[in-house]
Amino acid sequence: MQASFPLCVYCGSRPGARPEFTEVARATGHWIGAHGGQLVYGGGRNGLMGTIAQATLDAGGRVVGVIPKALVEKEWANHACTELHVVETMHERKRQMAERCDAFLALPGGIGTFEEFFEAWTWRQLGYHDKPVGLLNTGGYYDGLMSFLRSTVEQEFMGGWQMDLIQVDSDVHRLIPELIQAAGFSPESRLDEI
Template sequence: MSDPHFSLCVYCGSRPGSQPEFTEAARAVGEWIGRHGGQLVYGGGCNGLMGTVAQATLDAGGRVVGVIPKALVDKEWANHACTELHVVETMHERKRLMAEHADAFLALPGGIGTFEEFFEVWTWRQLGYHDKPVGLLNVAGYYDGLMQFLHSTVEQQFMGTWQMDLIRMDTDLQRLLPGLVQDAGLAPAAQLEAI
Protein backbone atom coordinates (compact mmCIF):
# COMPACT_ATOMS: atom_id res chain seq x y z
CA MET A 1 0.00 0.00 0.00
CA SER A 2 1.20 3.53 -0.75
CA ASP A 3 1.53 6.16 1.96
CA PRO A 4 -1.79 6.65 3.77
CA HIS A 5 -3.87 9.75 3.04
CA PHE A 6 -4.41 10.31 6.77
CA SER A 7 -3.70 8.64 10.10
CA LEU A 8 -6.51 8.31 12.66
CA CYS A 9 -5.76 7.29 16.24
CA VAL A 10 -8.71 5.36 17.68
CA TYR A 11 -9.18 4.76 21.40
CA CYS A 12 -11.67 2.01 22.28
CA GLY A 13 -12.37 -0.91 24.56
CA SER A 14 -10.44 -4.17 24.74
CA ARG A 15 -13.86 -5.70 25.45
CA PRO A 16 -16.82 -5.73 23.05
CA GLY A 17 -19.26 -4.16 25.53
CA SER A 18 -22.89 -5.08 26.04
CA GLN A 19 -24.46 -3.68 22.86
CA PRO A 20 -23.98 -5.07 19.33
CA GLU A 21 -23.97 -1.46 18.08
CA PHE A 22 -20.54 -0.98 19.69
CA THR A 23 -18.96 -3.72 17.57
CA GLU A 24 -20.85 -2.55 14.48
CA ALA A 25 -19.50 0.97 14.96
CA ALA A 26 -15.92 -0.25 15.45
CA ARG A 27 -16.20 -2.30 12.27
CA ALA A 28 -17.68 0.63 10.34
CA VAL A 29 -14.91 2.98 11.53
CA GLY A 30 -12.24 0.52 10.40
CA GLU A 31 -13.95 0.03 7.05
CA TRP A 32 -14.17 3.79 6.54
CA ILE A 33 -10.46 4.26 7.32
CA GLY A 34 -9.42 1.49 4.94
CA ARG A 35 -11.81 2.49 2.17
CA HIS A 36 -10.44 6.04 2.22
CA GLY A 37 -6.80 4.97 2.07
CA GLY A 38 -6.14 5.79 5.71
CA GLN A 39 -4.08 4.41 8.53
CA LEU A 40 -5.39 3.29 11.92
CA VAL A 41 -3.23 3.94 14.98
CA TYR A 42 -4.48 2.10 18.05
CA GLY A 43 -3.48 0.20 21.18
CA GLY A 44 -2.28 -2.94 19.41
CA GLY A 45 -4.66 -5.50 20.93
CA CYS A 46 -6.76 -8.08 19.12
CA ASN A 47 -9.61 -8.36 21.64
CA GLY A 48 -12.88 -6.45 21.87
CA LEU A 49 -13.48 -3.29 19.90
CA MET A 50 -9.73 -2.85 19.46
CA GLY A 51 -9.47 -6.07 17.48
CA THR A 52 -12.61 -5.31 15.50
CA VAL A 53 -11.51 -1.87 14.30
CA ALA A 54 -8.04 -3.18 13.40
CA GLN A 55 -9.29 -6.17 11.42
CA ALA A 56 -11.90 -4.09 9.61
CA THR A 57 -9.22 -1.55 8.62
CA LEU A 58 -6.95 -4.30 7.28
CA ASP A 59 -9.83 -6.01 5.46
CA ALA A 60 -10.67 -2.71 3.74
CA GLY A 61 -7.08 -2.19 2.58
CA GLY A 62 -5.86 0.24 5.22
CA ARG A 63 -2.65 0.25 7.23
CA VAL A 64 -2.71 -0.54 10.95
CA VAL A 65 -0.13 0.68 13.46
CA GLY A 66 -0.47 -0.94 16.87
CA VAL A 67 1.36 0.28 19.98
CA ILE A 68 1.28 -1.92 23.06
CA PRO A 69 3.32 -2.03 26.30
CA LYS A 70 5.19 -5.27 27.09
CA ALA A 71 3.12 -5.72 30.23
CA LEU A 72 -0.08 -5.85 28.14
CA VAL A 73 1.13 -8.07 25.29
CA ASP A 74 -0.42 -11.17 26.90
CA LYS A 75 -3.32 -9.44 28.67
CA GLU A 76 -4.60 -7.61 25.57
CA TRP A 77 -3.40 -10.28 23.13
CA ALA A 78 -1.05 -8.27 20.95
CA ASN A 79 -2.26 -8.21 17.36
CA HIS A 80 0.59 -9.55 15.21
CA ALA A 81 -1.49 -8.97 12.06
CA CYS A 82 -0.79 -5.20 12.34
CA THR A 83 1.10 -3.59 9.47
CA GLU A 84 3.41 -2.26 12.20
CA LEU A 85 3.36 -3.45 15.82
CA HIS A 86 5.43 -1.46 18.32
CA VAL A 87 6.02 -3.09 21.70
CA VAL A 88 7.05 -0.40 24.19
CA GLU A 89 8.06 -0.29 27.84
CA THR A 90 5.47 2.06 29.38
CA MET A 91 2.01 3.50 28.91
CA HIS A 92 3.55 6.96 28.60
CA GLU A 93 5.66 5.76 25.68
CA ARG A 94 2.60 4.09 24.14
CA LYS A 95 0.52 7.26 24.25
CA ARG A 96 3.36 9.45 22.98
CA LEU A 97 4.02 7.16 20.01
CA MET A 98 0.32 6.91 19.17
CA ALA A 99 -0.03 10.70 19.27
CA GLU A 100 3.05 11.19 17.08
CA HIS A 101 1.67 8.82 14.43
CA ALA A 102 -1.81 10.44 14.38
CA ASP A 103 -3.31 13.30 12.39
CA ALA A 104 -6.53 13.16 14.47
CA PHE A 105 -7.97 11.28 17.43
CA LEU A 106 -11.26 9.43 17.90
CA ALA A 107 -12.76 7.78 20.97
CA LEU A 108 -15.25 4.93 20.59
CA PRO A 109 -16.95 3.26 23.57
CA GLY A 110 -14.49 1.87 26.07
CA GLY A 111 -13.48 1.80 29.69
CA ILE A 112 -11.06 3.65 31.93
CA GLY A 113 -8.13 3.37 29.50
CA THR A 114 -10.19 4.88 26.69
CA PHE A 115 -11.36 7.71 28.95
CA GLU A 116 -7.82 8.45 30.12
CA GLU A 117 -6.41 8.56 26.58
CA PHE A 118 -9.27 10.73 25.30
CA PHE A 119 -8.98 13.22 28.15
CA GLU A 120 -5.21 13.39 27.79
CA VAL A 121 -5.22 14.33 24.08
CA TRP A 122 -8.04 16.80 24.75
CA THR A 123 -5.99 18.33 27.58
CA TRP A 124 -2.89 18.44 25.38
CA ARG A 125 -4.90 20.29 22.75
CA GLN A 126 -6.19 22.92 25.19
CA LEU A 127 -2.61 23.47 26.40
CA GLY A 128 -1.35 23.90 22.85
CA TYR A 129 0.84 20.77 22.78
CA HIS A 130 -0.89 19.83 19.53
CA ASP A 131 -3.61 21.20 17.28
CA LYS A 132 -4.96 17.89 16.01
CA PRO A 133 -8.73 17.28 15.94
CA VAL A 134 -10.27 15.22 18.74
CA GLY A 135 -13.55 13.37 18.18
CA LEU A 136 -15.98 11.36 20.28
CA LEU A 137 -18.33 8.90 18.58
CA ASN A 138 -21.41 8.57 20.77
CA VAL A 139 -22.62 5.08 19.86
CA ALA A 140 -26.07 4.02 21.15
CA GLY A 141 -26.05 6.85 23.70
CA TYR A 142 -22.92 5.51 25.41
CA TYR A 143 -21.46 8.98 26.07
CA ASP A 144 -24.74 10.78 26.87
CA GLY A 145 -24.01 10.84 30.60
CA LEU A 146 -20.44 12.00 30.08
CA MET A 147 -21.52 14.85 27.83
CA GLN A 148 -24.16 15.92 30.36
CA PHE A 149 -21.49 15.95 33.07
CA LEU A 150 -19.05 17.92 30.88
CA HIS A 151 -21.69 20.54 30.16
CA SER A 152 -22.32 20.79 33.90
CA THR A 153 -18.62 21.58 34.43
CA VAL A 154 -19.08 24.54 32.09
CA GLU A 155 -22.17 25.64 34.03
CA GLN A 156 -20.19 25.33 37.28
CA GLN A 157 -17.42 27.43 35.68
CA PHE A 158 -14.65 24.84 35.89
CA MET A 159 -14.42 24.80 32.10
CA GLY A 160 -15.21 27.25 29.35
CA THR A 161 -17.28 26.66 26.25
CA TRP A 162 -14.08 27.14 24.20
CA GLN A 163 -12.73 23.93 25.76
CA MET A 164 -15.86 22.04 24.74
CA ASP A 165 -15.41 23.46 21.24
CA LEU A 166 -12.04 21.69 21.02
CA ILE A 167 -13.79 18.33 20.65
CA ARG A 168 -16.16 17.21 17.92
CA MET A 169 -18.89 14.84 19.15
CA ASP A 170 -21.41 13.09 16.91
CA THR A 171 -23.59 10.01 16.77
CA ASP A 172 -23.01 9.62 13.02
CA LEU A 173 -19.60 8.37 11.95
CA GLN A 174 -20.33 9.33 8.32
CA ARG A 175 -20.33 12.97 9.51
CA LEU A 176 -17.72 12.73 12.23
CA LEU A 177 -14.88 10.96 10.40
CA PRO A 178 -14.82 13.22 7.32
CA GLY A 179 -15.01 16.20 9.66
CA LEU A 180 -11.94 15.04 11.61
CA VAL A 181 -9.93 14.48 8.41
CA GLN A 182 -10.99 17.89 7.08
CA ASP A 183 -10.20 19.59 10.41
CA ALA A 184 -6.71 18.06 10.22
CA GLY A 185 -6.28 19.92 6.92
CA LEU A 186 -5.77 16.73 4.93
CA ALA A 187 -8.69 16.82 2.53
CA PRO A 188 -11.21 19.52 1.62
CA ALA A 189 -14.81 18.36 1.71
CA ALA A 190 -15.03 18.21 -2.09
CA GLN A 191 -12.02 15.87 -2.31
CA LEU A 192 -12.63 13.55 0.62
CA GLU A 193 -14.71 10.99 -1.24
CA ALA A 194 -12.10 10.90 -4.00
CA ILE A 195 -9.29 9.70 -1.74
Protein backbone atom coordinates (compact mmCIF):
# COMPACT_ATOMS: atom_id res chain seq x y z
CA MET A 1 0.00 0.00 0.00
CA GLN A 2 1.33 3.42 -0.89
CA ALA A 3 1.98 5.85 1.96
CA SER A 4 -1.10 7.77 3.06
CA PHE A 5 -3.39 5.97 0.62
CA PRO A 6 -6.68 7.87 0.97
CA LEU A 7 -9.76 5.66 1.07
CA CYS A 8 -13.22 7.24 1.22
CA VAL A 9 -15.54 5.13 3.36
CA TYR A 10 -19.31 5.57 3.52
CA CYS A 11 -21.06 3.93 6.48
CA GLY A 12 -23.86 4.33 8.99
CA SER A 13 -24.10 7.05 11.62
CA ARG A 14 -25.82 4.33 13.68
CA PRO A 15 -24.25 1.04 14.77
CA GLY A 16 -26.93 -1.16 13.23
CA ALA A 17 -28.62 -4.17 14.81
CA ARG A 18 -25.80 -6.70 14.57
CA PRO A 19 -22.42 -6.64 16.35
CA GLU A 20 -20.67 -7.73 13.16
CA PHE A 21 -21.37 -4.30 11.62
CA THR A 22 -19.34 -2.62 14.36
CA GLU A 23 -16.70 -5.33 14.09
CA VAL A 24 -16.26 -4.80 10.36
CA ALA A 25 -16.06 -1.01 10.79
CA ARG A 26 -13.37 -1.54 13.43
CA ALA A 27 -11.52 -4.03 11.19
CA THR A 28 -11.68 -1.62 8.23
CA GLY A 29 -10.30 1.26 10.26
CA HIS A 30 -7.59 -0.94 11.75
CA TRP A 31 -6.59 -2.15 8.28
CA ILE A 32 -6.34 1.43 6.99
CA GLY A 33 -4.29 2.64 9.95
CA ALA A 34 -2.03 -0.43 10.16
CA HIS A 35 -1.14 -0.05 6.49
CA GLY A 36 -0.27 3.65 6.74
CA GLY A 37 -3.46 4.75 5.03
CA GLN A 38 -5.81 7.65 5.40
CA LEU A 39 -9.54 7.44 6.06
CA VAL A 40 -11.69 10.04 4.32
CA TYR A 41 -15.23 10.00 5.72
CA GLY A 42 -18.22 12.10 6.75
CA GLY A 43 -16.69 13.48 9.96
CA GLY A 44 -19.18 12.11 12.50
CA ARG A 45 -18.41 10.33 15.75
CA ASN A 46 -21.64 8.31 16.07
CA GLY A 47 -22.31 4.76 14.94
CA LEU A 48 -20.06 3.02 12.43
CA MET A 49 -18.63 6.40 11.42
CA GLY A 50 -17.17 6.95 14.88
CA THR A 51 -16.00 3.34 15.14
CA ILE A 52 -14.05 3.37 11.89
CA ALA A 53 -12.48 6.75 12.63
CA GLN A 54 -11.32 5.70 16.10
CA ALA A 55 -9.98 2.37 14.85
CA THR A 56 -8.00 4.14 12.12
CA LEU A 57 -6.51 6.58 14.62
CA ASP A 58 -5.75 3.79 17.12
CA ALA A 59 -3.85 1.90 14.42
CA GLY A 60 -1.76 4.97 13.51
CA GLY A 61 -3.62 6.17 10.44
CA ARG A 62 -4.77 9.63 9.45
CA VAL A 63 -8.47 10.56 9.51
CA VAL A 64 -9.93 13.32 7.35
CA GLY A 65 -13.53 14.19 8.17
CA VAL A 66 -15.77 16.39 6.03
CA ILE A 67 -19.07 17.49 7.56
CA PRO A 68 -21.65 20.18 6.71
CA LYS A 69 -22.38 22.85 9.31
CA ALA A 70 -25.98 21.66 9.57
CA LEU A 71 -24.81 18.20 10.69
CA VAL A 72 -22.09 19.22 13.15
CA GLU A 73 -24.46 18.76 16.10
CA LYS A 74 -26.74 16.08 14.60
CA GLU A 75 -23.87 13.71 13.68
CA TRP A 76 -21.67 14.88 16.54
CA ALA A 77 -18.66 16.15 14.59
CA ASN A 78 -15.57 14.16 15.46
CA HIS A 79 -13.00 16.68 16.69
CA ALA A 80 -10.47 13.85 17.16
CA CYS A 81 -9.97 13.73 13.37
CA THR A 82 -6.49 14.50 12.07
CA GLU A 83 -8.27 17.04 9.86
CA LEU A 84 -11.90 18.09 10.24
CA HIS A 85 -13.35 20.23 7.47
CA VAL A 86 -16.69 21.93 8.13
CA VAL A 87 -18.38 22.84 4.85
CA GLU A 88 -21.58 24.64 3.88
CA THR A 89 -23.52 21.97 1.96
CA MET A 90 -23.89 18.23 1.44
CA HIS A 91 -22.80 18.69 -2.17
CA GLU A 92 -19.58 20.33 -1.02
CA ARG A 93 -19.06 17.51 1.50
CA LYS A 94 -19.41 14.77 -1.09
CA ARG A 95 -17.27 16.54 -3.65
CA GLN A 96 -14.46 17.17 -1.14
CA MET A 97 -14.56 13.56 0.00
CA ALA A 98 -14.35 12.40 -3.63
CA GLU A 99 -11.48 14.75 -4.42
CA ARG A 100 -9.49 13.66 -1.34
CA CYS A 101 -9.57 9.91 -2.03
CA ASP A 102 -8.21 7.33 -4.46
CA ALA A 103 -11.03 4.79 -3.97
CA PHE A 104 -14.49 4.48 -2.44
CA LEU A 105 -15.84 1.82 -0.09
CA ALA A 106 -19.38 1.47 1.30
CA LEU A 107 -19.94 -0.46 4.54
CA PRO A 108 -23.41 -1.17 5.96
CA GLY A 109 -25.45 1.98 6.46
CA GLY A 110 -28.72 3.69 5.72
CA ILE A 111 -30.08 6.07 3.12
CA GLY A 112 -27.11 8.45 3.34
CA THR A 113 -24.67 5.61 2.72
CA PHE A 114 -26.75 4.37 -0.21
CA GLU A 115 -26.93 7.83 -1.76
CA GLU A 116 -23.18 8.41 -1.47
CA PHE A 117 -22.35 4.96 -2.86
CA PHE A 118 -24.68 5.39 -5.84
CA GLU A 119 -23.36 8.87 -6.55
CA ALA A 120 -19.72 7.68 -6.58
CA TRP A 121 -20.76 4.82 -8.88
CA THR A 122 -22.74 7.16 -11.15
CA TRP A 123 -19.85 9.62 -11.39
CA ARG A 124 -17.61 6.73 -12.43
CA GLN A 125 -19.97 5.50 -15.16
CA LEU A 126 -20.22 9.08 -16.50
CA GLY A 127 -16.44 9.42 -16.60
CA TYR A 128 -16.04 12.09 -13.93
CA HIS A 129 -13.53 9.79 -12.23
CA ASP A 130 -12.15 6.30 -12.69
CA LYS A 131 -11.59 5.52 -9.03
CA PRO A 132 -12.55 2.04 -7.83
CA VAL A 133 -15.88 1.73 -6.00
CA GLY A 134 -16.36 -1.12 -3.52
CA LEU A 135 -19.33 -2.48 -1.59
CA LEU A 136 -18.61 -4.49 1.56
CA ASN A 137 -21.42 -7.03 1.89
CA THR A 138 -21.03 -7.85 5.59
CA GLY A 139 -23.21 -10.75 6.69
CA GLY A 140 -25.26 -10.53 3.50
CA TYR A 141 -26.41 -6.99 4.33
CA TYR A 142 -26.43 -6.00 0.65
CA ASP A 143 -27.76 -9.30 -0.78
CA GLY A 144 -31.20 -7.79 -1.48
CA LEU A 145 -29.65 -4.76 -3.16
CA MET A 146 -27.43 -6.93 -5.35
CA SER A 147 -30.43 -9.02 -6.38
CA PHE A 148 -32.32 -5.85 -7.31
CA LEU A 149 -29.34 -4.49 -9.28
CA ARG A 150 -29.05 -7.73 -11.24
CA SER A 151 -32.75 -7.41 -12.09
CA THR A 152 -32.14 -3.92 -13.52
CA VAL A 153 -29.62 -5.49 -15.89
CA GLU A 154 -32.11 -8.24 -16.82
CA GLN A 155 -34.76 -5.58 -17.46
CA GLU A 156 -32.22 -3.65 -19.59
CA PHE A 157 -32.17 -0.47 -17.53
CA MET A 158 -28.46 -1.08 -16.91
CA GLY A 159 -25.75 -2.92 -18.79
CA GLY A 160 -23.46 -5.56 -17.38
CA TRP A 161 -20.54 -3.17 -17.89
CA GLN A 162 -22.08 -0.86 -15.29
CA MET A 163 -22.15 -3.67 -12.74
CA ASP A 164 -18.49 -4.32 -13.58
CA LEU A 165 -17.67 -0.79 -12.32
CA ILE A 166 -18.18 -1.89 -8.71
CA GLN A 167 -16.38 -4.51 -6.66
CA VAL A 168 -18.46 -6.44 -4.14
CA ASP A 169 -17.03 -8.71 -1.46
CA SER A 170 -17.86 -9.85 2.06
CA ASP A 171 -14.20 -9.88 3.18
CA VAL A 172 -12.72 -6.49 4.02
CA HIS A 173 -9.17 -7.91 4.06
CA ARG A 174 -9.61 -9.00 0.44
CA LEU A 175 -11.65 -6.04 -0.84
CA ILE A 176 -9.47 -3.14 0.33
CA PRO A 177 -6.29 -4.48 -1.32
CA GLU A 178 -8.27 -5.06 -4.53
CA LEU A 179 -9.49 -1.44 -4.47
CA ILE A 180 -5.98 -0.16 -3.82
CA GLN A 181 -4.51 -2.22 -6.63
CA ALA A 182 -7.23 -1.03 -9.02
CA ALA A 183 -6.65 2.60 -7.98
CA GLY A 184 -3.04 2.39 -9.15
CA PHE A 185 -4.28 2.58 -12.71
CA SER A 186 -6.76 5.46 -12.37
CA PRO A 187 -6.34 8.44 -14.72
CA GLU A 188 -6.84 11.97 -13.43
CA SER A 189 -10.39 12.67 -12.32
CA ARG A 190 -12.77 15.27 -13.76
CA LEU A 191 -14.59 15.93 -10.49
CA ASP A 192 -14.11 19.67 -11.00
CA GLU A 193 -16.71 19.38 -13.80
CA ILE A 194 -19.49 18.25 -11.45
